[in-house]
Amino acid sequence: xxxxxxxxxxxxxxxxxxxxxxINESLVFDYNNNVKLCPLSDFGIICNKYNGIxxxxxxxxxxxxxxxxxxxxLNCPILCKNCEYYKDNKxxxxxxxxxxxxxxxxxxxxxxxxxxxxxxxxxxxxxHYDIFQSIKQLIDSQLIDVxxxxxxxxxxxTIHPEFDKILYYFxxxxxxxxxxxxxxxxxxxxxxxxxxxxxxxxxxxxxxxCPYIFGRIKGTNKFDIVISNLKRYLSFEEPSEKRVxxxxxxxxxxxxxxxxxxxxxxxxxxxxxxxxxxxxDKKWYNQIKTSIPQYLKELVIFxxxxxxxxxxxxxxxxxxxxxxxTINKK
Ligand code: SF4
Ligand code: SF4
Numbered sequence: 001x002x003x004x005x006x007x008x009x010x011x012x013x014x015x016x017x018x019x020x021x022x023i024n025e026s027l028v029f030d031y032n033n034n035v036k037l038c039p040l041s042d043f044g045i046i047c048n049k050y051n052g053i054x055x056x057x058x059x060x061x062x063x064x065x066x067x068x069x070x071x072x073x074l075n076c077p078i079l080c081k082n083c084e085y086y087k088d089n090k091x092x093x094x095x096x097x098x099x100x101x102x103x104x105x106x107x108x109x110x111x112x113x114x115x116x117x118x119x120x121x122x123x124x125x126x127x128h129y130d131i132f133q134s135i136k137q138l139i140d141s142q143l144i145d146v147x148x149x150x151x152x153x154x155x156x157x158t159i160h161p162e163f164d165k166i167l168y169y170f171x172x173x174x175x176x177x178x179x180x181x182x183x184x185x186x187x188x189x190x191x192x193x194x195x196x197x198x199x200x201x202x203x204x205x206x207x208x209x210c211p212y213i214f215g216r217i218k219g220t221n222k223f224d225i226v227i228s229n230l231k232r233y234l235s236f237e238e239p240s241e242k243r244v245x246x247x248x249x250x251x252x253x254x255x256x257x258x259x260x261x262x263x264x265x266x267x268x269x270x271x272x273x274x275x276x277x278x279x280x281d282k283k284w285y286n287q288i289k290t291s292i293p294q295y296l297k298e299l300v301i302f303x304x305x306x307x308x309x310x311x312x313x314x315x316x317x318x319x320x321x322x323x324x325x326t327i328n329k330k
Pocket of ligand 2: 117154
């Protein structure tokens with residue numbers, strides 16, 4: 001593997017440095033039993049068929065250094081050249097991990113229309129590894145510390161058998177920034193504790209403002225359970241904090257209208273939520289990105305205006321941010 005890197009790693013003719021923040025700063029444990037640098041592709045694989053027993057830290061450092069050289073070489077993969085995170089900048093000479101993605105768990109109780117993650121059967125086939133020892137190893141090796149951002153990715157990490165144990169470990173270690181994606185079908189005391197200590201942000205995707213549309217998108221009628229869990233999390237949030245974040249993913253023909261978006265917004269406002277995030281179904285977006293329909297642009301402007309008027313922070317995910325920036329450039 002390393003010889004392969006040396007052979008193809010001819011320097012770029014350009015004098016400018018190329019940079020990817022993920023290659024420089026992240027480590028991903030994914031559900032395919034890979035440990036890698038890039039959360040979006042299989043670039044920078046440190047280990048496949050990882051079984052959770054022992055991570056080769058020296059290999060991690062070597063692959064990182066080689067990957068940085070590849071990004072800067074003539075042989076940079078086309079997927080990187082076309083990627084939004086491929087920038088002009090210089091990589092830092094630093095092995096520390098700023099973003100740790102725990103994406104090894106894609107199981108969840110829902111069945112979202114836009115989900116492209118494997119479901120339980122595939123996961124059982126792939127097998128799950130024990131992430132806890134690896135986390136301790138990374139801390140002992142001083143590659144992660146209290147400043148590392150920990151990201152529990154989608155599915156629902158809260159149903160991982162060791163979720164509470166891992167989260168309490170991070171809380172007790174003194175981690176300062178933990179992001180938890182959860183559909184909130186299950187309530188966790190550990191999450192409430194992390195909210196109360198102002199160290200976690202919890203992102204809850206409900207994608208709708210009413211049980212009917214929620215049911216159509218999520219494949220379940222448990223809207224009330226989600227709202228009830230959400231309220232419990234909110235009760236632990238300090239008034240000055242924005243720890244519980246409500247998410248809306250726009251889907252073609254289902255919730256891509258002002259009424260549903262407004263219902264969702266009013267629900268969030270009435271619950272006292274102070275931060276929102278908006279995304280758009282990835283597959284649909286890829287079909288329309290060269291010609292974004294006018295009504296979608298209007299929806300993005302509408303929600304931005306509503307949030308400004310009500311002083312609720314809104315975070316546009318990459319795709320919706322692109323739509324918003326395109327409109328603003330005109
Ligand atoms: S440039 Fe994009 S595809 Fe390439 S490593 Fe970075 S995030 Fe991954
Ligand atoms: S919550 Fe996430 S993993 Fe679960 S079905 Fe929805 S998109 Fe898929």
